[in-house]
Amino acid sequence: MLALAAAPASAHHAFAAEFDSTKPVKFEKAVVTRMEWVNPHVWIHIDVPQADGSVEKWAIEAGTPNVLFRRGFTKDALLPGTSIVVDGYRAKDGSRRANGRDLTLPDGRTLFLGSSGTGAPLERP
Amino acid sequence: MSEVSDVPGVRFGIAAALAVLIVIRVAAQEKPAEMVGGCPAEPLAFHACALQKARTFNPPRTPGGKPDLQGYWRSRLTQAFSVEGVPADEPLIHDPIMPWEAAPPEVIDPADRKIPYQPWAAAIGRRGVNFTQYVDPRTTCSTAGIPRLALQDANQILQPWGDQYVLWAFEDHHNQRVIAMDGRPPVGPAIKTWNGLARGRWEGNTLVIETTNLNGYNWIDDAGNFYTDAVRVTERLTLIDPDTIDFTATFEDPKAYTRPWTVAWALVRAKEPGFELLEEACREGERSLDRIRETTGMKFYFGEPWRGR
Numbered sequence: 001m002l003a004l005a006a007a008p009a010s011a012h013h014a015f016a017a018e019f020d021s022t023k024p025v026k027f028e029k030a031v032v033t034r035m036e037w038v039n040p041h042v043w044i045h046i047d048v049p050q051a052d053g054s055v056e057k058w059a060i061e062a063g064t065p066n067v068l069f070r071r072g073f074t075k076d077a078l079l080p081g082t083s084i085v086v087d088g089y090r091a092k093d094g095s096r097r098a099n100g101r102d103l104t105l106p107d108g109r110t111l112f113l114g115s116s117g118t119g120a121p122l123e124r125p
Numbered sequence: 126m127s128e129v130s131d132v133p134g135v136r137f138g139i140a141a142a143l144a145v146l147i148v149i150r151v152a153a154q155e156k157p158a159e160m161v162g163g164c165p166a167e168p169l170a171f172h173a174c175a176l177q178k179a180r181t182f183n184p185p186r187t188p189g190g191k192p193d194l195q196g197y198w199r200s201r202l203t204q205a206f207s208v209e210g211v212p213a214d215e216p217l218i219h220d221p222i223m224p225w226e227a228a229p230p231e232v233i234d235p236a237d238r239k240i241p242y243q244p245w246a247a248a249i250g251r252r253g254v255n256f257t258q259y260v261d262p263r264t265t266c267s268t269a270g271i272p273r274l275a276l277q278d279a280n281q282i283l284q285p286w287g288d289q290y291v292l293w294a295f296e297d298h299h300n301q302r303v304i305a306m307d308g309r310p311p312v313g314p315a316i317k318t319w320n321g322l323a324r325g326r327w328e329g330n331t332l333v334i335e336t337t338n339l340n341g342y343n344w345i346d347d348a349g350n351f352y353t354d355a356v357r358v359t360e361r362l363t364l365i366d367p368d369t370i371d372f373t374a375t376f377e378d379p380k381a382y383t384r385p386w387t388v389a390w391a392l393v394r395a396k397e398p399g400f401e402l403l404e405e406a407c408r409e410g411e412r413s414l415d416r417i418r419e420t421t422g423m424k425f426y427f428g429e430p431w432r433g434r
Contacts, residue, residue: 013347014260016223017421018413024221038410040266066278066296066403089222092420099222 019089019099026087027058035078037065044078044100046086060086060100062113073111082106088113139173161201161391162369168202169233172389175363175371184330184364189288192330194362194370196282197395197402203276204228207348208388209239209251231276231388233373240350246381249430255349259426262343265414266407268300268319270343271336271358272374272388279395281402291325291332296402304334311337317354319343334360341428345376353380353431368394381431 027048036043042062047055062068078084083106088098100113159166164174184192204211210230211218217225230238242250249255263269269277277297284291291304304323312322317340325334341354352358356378363371370392377385417423 013223013256014264014417014421014423015413016220017423018417019222021221036410039405040407040411043410064405066405069403070397091416093416 015099018091018093020092021089023090024087025058025090025098026085028085030058030084030086032078032082032084033057033080035075035080037075039066040064042068044086044103046084056096058096058098060088060098060103060113062100062103086113139170161393162366162371164365164369164391166202167229168231168389169229169238171202171391172233172371172373175365175369175391178365179330179363179371182330182365185367187284187288188286191284191288191327192332192364193284194282194291194332194364195284197279197400198282198370198392199279199395200276200372201391201393203231203390205273205276205347207252208232208346208350209348231390232386233389234387235384241383241386243381243383246351246431250345250348250350252348254430255344255351255426256347258424259349259429260414260417260423261347261349262426263298265425266298266411268343269295269297270319270345271302271321271339272360272372273343273345274300274302274320275360275372275374275392276390278405279400279402280392291334294402296405298407299402299405314338317341321358328361330363332360332362334362336360341431342426344426351381351428351431352376352378353428355380362392368396 027046030046030048032044033047034045036045042065044060044062046058046060048058049055068074085104086100087102088100091097091099103111103113105111161171162175163178164171187193204226206225206228208231210232211225211228213227215225215227218227232238232240235241240250247253263273268274274280274295274297277295279296281294282291283294289305289307291306293302293304295301300320302320302323304325306325308326309324311324314337316322316338318338319340319342321336322338323334323336325332327333336358337356339352339354339356339358341352341356344351356376359375359377361371361373365371371389372392373387373389375385375387376382
């Protein structure tokens with residue numbers, strides 16, 4: 001499991017208030033179209049295929065890029081075209097954005113996208 | 126002066142702290158509770174142990190003979206949620222979106238490990254008015270402030286030749302502090318700053334940093350614990366082994382508290398080859414604040430709840 005939290009992650013209470021815990025989403029066949037490697041949160045843009053053959057475009061919010069980088073997860077890790085499974089909670093305003101929780105890569109590795117964690121950095125000397 | 130300063134009431138709390146550790150050990154039966162710098166992994170127990178180790182540890186020295194604290198550091202024994210700790214029955218632990226985690230307090234004094242707020246201030250901090258009505262200033266990409274910066278991401282201590290300054294650089298929203306070590310007098314109280322004005326001195330092997338002239342526009346933690354612009358924060362950094370610093374911060378604010386209080390944690394050296402601070406340009410991709418304000422009605426915090434007092 002590639003864990004995201006390293007430095008004491010803040011709960012960012014206000015960010016949490018933006019998402020709706022009664023509206024979980026899970027995308028089994030999402031395809032990465034673009035990864036935005038920005039502070040304070042990385043955004044993973046995906047295409048979600050629909051039953052009628054159309055595609056919904058969603059944006060999944062992940063943690064901070066510096067933490068990902070130090071874990072060896074780089075800009076090339078999620079290239080466009082990668083199929084992933086991802087879940088999270090939808091934005092309260094109904095837009096197609098979600099606060100990401102878990103992401104599964106094609107090789108089965110999972111990446112926790114959420115911003116929770118206690119103080120102990122997971123990297124050890 | 127050769128004695129490392131002690132915090133009153135430490136001994137009272139040791140038994141309680143070790144009781145917390147015993148609970149942790151029982152709960153995580155796969156392996157014993159971890160140690161940090163050879164000391165127990167709980168803030169109060171760590172600090173008490175660290176004081177003992179500091180008595181006999183002779184740190185490396187700068188060319189001028191001062192303890193050498195230089196390098197990259199990360200906090201340990203910390204959590205960002207609340208300095209008063211997160212009990213196991215805290216409902217936010219089960220929040221599906223941004224769960225908190227159970228953790229001991231970083232407050233080590235007073236003995237009940239709570240911030241000794243005056244009654245008016247207790248309604249504002251401690252997940253009161255601040256937490257429910259205001260956006261955490263760190264969330265808006267403002268500085269985490271003092272001492273919260275030393276708890277968040279990695280940081281770097283530099284001691285330029287001549288020992289007239291200590292520079293403390295922080296990855297968190299790329300802040301820096303310049304600590305004057307030359308005994309210059311403080312400036313007057315009318316000057317207010319986000320990260321304060323710091324005056325440092327050595328007490329034996331301990332770097333003592335006194336910071337005043339803070340504007341009070343920051344929170345101490347996610348729970349909205351706070352101080353006013355009258356605060357003086359005194360930090361103490363002591364190497365207890367080559368890779369571990371005992372860190373404490375004492376808050377004195379006659380407008381908000383009934384007495385001083387202290388937090389403690391460890392700073393542990395980052396030793397990955399090639400480690401350096403990365404730019405953490407919080408503002409560049411920030412796109413949530415407008416929506417947060419619209420959907421929650423939360424306000425931006427500039428010490429507003431307490432400024433009228």
